[in-house]
Amino acid sequence: MLSIALAGKPNAGKSTFYTAATMAEVDVANYPFTTIDANRGVSYVRTACPCLERDGRCNADNCEDGKRYVPIELIDVAGLVPGAHEGKGLGNQFLDELTNADVIVNVIDASGGTNEKGEPVDIGEHDPLEDIDFVEEEMDLWLADIVDRNWESIERQSRSPGFDIDDALAEMLTGFGASPTDVARTLREIDYPEDPREWTDDHREALAREIRQRTKPIVVAANKIDVAPQENVEKLLELDKPVIPTTAEGELALRRAAENGLVDYDPGDESLEVGADVSDAQREALEGLADTMAEYDGTGVQGALDYAVYDLLEHLTAYPVEDAAKWSDGSGNVLPDAHLLPQGSTPVDLAYAVHSDIGDGYLHAVDAKSSREVGEGYELEEGDVIKIVSTN
Numbered sequence: 001m002l003s004i005a006l007a008g009k010p011n012a013g014k015s016t017f018y019t020a021a022t023m024a025e026v027d028v029a030n031y032p033f034t035t036i037d038a039n040r041g042v043s044y045v046r047t048a049c050p051c052l053e054r055d056g057r058c059n060a061d062n063c064e065d066g067k068r069y070v071p072i073e074l075i076d077v078a079g080l081v082p083g084a085h086e087g088k089g090l091g092n093q094f095l096d097e098l099t100n101a102d103v104i105v106n107v108i109d110a111s112g113g114t115n116e117k118g119e120p121v122d123i124g125e126h127d128p129l130e131d132i133d134f135v136e137e138e139m140d141l142w143l144a145d146i147v148d149r150n151w152e153s154i155e156r157q158s159r160s161p162g163f164d165i166d167d168a169l170a171e172m173l174t175g176f177g178a179s180p181t182d183v184a185r186t187l188r189e190i191d192y193p194e195d196p197r198e199w200t201d202d203h204r205e206a207l208a209r210e211i212r213q214r215t216k217p218i219v220v221a222a223n224k225i226d227v228a229p230q231e232n233v234e235k236l237l238e239l240d241k242p243v244i245p246t247t248a249e250g251e252l253a254l255r256r257a258a259e260n261g262l263v264d265y266d267p268g269d270e271s272l273e274v275g276a277d278v279s280d281a282q283r284e285a286l287e288g289l290a291d292t293m294a295e296y297d298g299t300g301v302q303g304a305l306d307y308a309v310y311d312l313l314e315h316l317t318a319y320p321v322e323d324a325a326k327w328s329d330g331s332g333n334v335l336p337d338a339h340l341l342p343q344g345s346t347p348v349d350l351a352y353a354v355h356s357d358i359g360d361g362y363l364h365a366v367d368a369k370s371s372r373e374v375g376e377g378y379e380l381e382e383g384d385v386i387k388i389v390s391t392n
């Protein structure tokens with residue numbers, strides 16, 4: 001399963017974001033380091049279900065009237081503070097948690113109401129731009145430290161005949177989620193000596209920075225938009241980086257209200273409908289939230305996760321079926337499964353995602369929408385419904 005990590009300084013709203021996105025209970029409080037252990041849970045990205053294209057919606061558990069929710073893993077990493085790579089705050093333990101993540105959502109306090117350590121200050125006092133830079137910097141320096149620590153071993157290996165620096169680096173960096181292709185592409189981007197003994201700290205830092213950008217892309221969740229000064233949000237949206245305005249607290253309130261039947265709201269909706277059974281105070285709070293959502297196209301929580309998977313990681317959703325006419329599995333369940341795959345994936349990749357042991361059993365695939373057979377080289381598109389024909 002794809003894994004998204006929530007990073008950021010203490011009190012930016014990570015736990016609130018996590019609780020909303022997973023509807024799990026964790027401590028939420030306005031003091032630094034509420035989150036002591038990294039939490040892991042299941043959340044979802046939202047996409048349009050192919051059942052919208054046919055008569056009668058599907059009966060999949062994760063489809064709400066054509067809004068399809070595809071599972072991903074969400075990790076709530078406790079607050080990072082500047083100097084974390086040297087062990088400040090809760091230090092490296094939490095950077096290490098990021099190792100397993102495919103993509104990072106950096107939750108920042110766009111209201112400027114918490115300083116760099118996450119301590120409350122007056123709204124607007126802290127510059128939220130600093131919170132973006134330091135998380136990237138901490139991750140880069142942390143990875144540079146890992147490279148440094150392993151360098152002696154690389155130097156030792158270089159004395160053996162047949163040493164290849166690309167292979168040695170690829171082996172060192174796989175633990176960080178870098179594929180051999182990532183390493184090869186990175187090495188093409190930077191200038192470096194073939195002999196590891198000639199590498200300087202600058203070379204190692206450049207390597208760490210490039211690898212980090214390639215393997216841990218970041219989308220910023222500019223959180224607390226409900227109280228953030230307008231100019232802060234505008235400044236953040238002008239950056240040449242992906243930034244999604246969010247209100248984690250708003251999303252949490254909505255999911256709870258929806259659970260209690262007070263509002264009609266599905267995660268990622270741009271608006272909400274207040275039900276009849278609410279008190280005046282509840283109505284006022286929900287209508288205030290509706291105004292914020294109208295300004296920013298929703299609470300942004302679902303949007304940030306969707307952006308991470310579909311835009312940054314460039315994935316698509318494909319739906320394997322056994323019956324190409326009914327778009328169903330063998331028991332008649334319509335569109336029972338959805339798989340996230342990197343763009344450029346083929347029906348063979350989908351076959352492996354469904355049955356990792358398919359081996360040579362793959363025969364061919366049928367595009368259920370057109371009822372036509374598609375070749376092995378066919379590149380899947382978002383929302384494709386595919387029947388795999390195999391010998392097993």
Ligand SMILES: Nc1nc2c(ncn2[C@@H]2O[C@H](COP(=O)(O)OP(=O)(O)OP(=O)(O)O)[C@@H](O)[C@H]2O)c(=O)[nH]1
Binds near residue numbers: 009011028223225247
């Ligand atoms: N106004 C506003 N407050 C928010 C929002 N999201 C979170 N908060 C508040 O910010 C405070 C900190 O939230 P947490 O979710 O505990 O922050 P955290 O980043 O997980 O903090 P650590 O666990 O210390 O790392 C709490 O008082 C939340 O209620 C939001 O969208 N708007």
